[in-house]
Amino acid sequence: MFISFEGTEGVGKTTLIRKIYDYLEQQGQQVVLTREPGGTPMAEQIRSLLLSVNHEESMANDTELLLMYAARAQHLQQVIVPALSACKTVLCDRFTDASFAYQCAGRGLSKEKLQLLNANFVSHMPNITFWLDAPTELGMSRARARGVLDRFEQEKATFFEKVRSGYQELWEKQGERIKRLDATQTPDQVFEQAMIYLK
DSSP states (O other), X not given: OEEEEEOSTTSSHHHHHHHHHHHHHHTTOOEEEEESSOSSHHHHHHHHHHHOSOOSSOOOHHHHHHHHHHHHHHHIIIIIHHHHXXXXXXXXXXXXXXXXXXXXXXXXXXXXXXXXXXXXXXXXXXXXXXXXXXXXXXXXXHHHHHSSOOTTTTSOHHHHHHHHHHHHHHHHXXXXXXXEEETTSOHHHXXXXXXXXXX
């Protein structure tokens, strides 16, 4: 099974992923825990480029999108596809839905560009996607409490409102795959929400 986890900053994805990872391992499953952008040494280097706030020039929106997909292509070939072929469960912190929410809804890039990249470079889609949804300000306050903010986390609240609307649009159109979880609740309560779909 391929499970992805989505949401804006500070909604608790990492905590939920860890809880589900521990649960599935206790059930005797082989589980691969990974993330996007990243997941392989090369893709992690691309992640550093994407998240760094120290560039001498501003990153073009198209560059951001293409770097995301360069990392994703490497990630799919090196980690996700081999794991699924070996009948392992893959838990991935973000996947293609993040590109729609952040680059299309957030940055304003065309859906056609994303569809073209997905058609050519994405061979597998998640069986289930958990969308952790919480008000933007709540998530940002949690992110700020963690310390230094990366390039995305430094965006204004209006950007994250657009991102959240992008996730809302995906959920409304793909509710069979995407499951909305109320991320304002405690970590244990969010885990119980997710378990409804995994038991």
